[in-house]
Amino acid sequence: MVSDLVLVEELPDAIKESVEAYVGCLAGAARKEDYLRLLRQAGFENIKIISQTSYPIEAMANGATAKAVMNSVVIKEEDVKRIEDAVVSIKVSAMKPQWLKRGARQ
8 A cells, every 4th residue: 555646637837847846746746647557567456546635735835845846936826726736645555466576477
């Protein structure tokens, strides 16, 4: 089981290009469908999204990294809502087949 931030929409360019946002895992977050595809490619099966919740801008704004992003990037008011709509927190359950755990080949 893992919990991670993923994107369901593209981030504004100012955030995607921000070093601070990248360090804070925001700009570097994967699109949800890519994240799930990468899990499948890594050999995981029975992949299930247990929960998906929005990541409110207030939560982002309270973090040290988010504060650094806000101080270093000029964000338009209309982009603030786009950021909030783009980022979600997901909890994913998945299993790795026994033969992959042992390093054996099929």
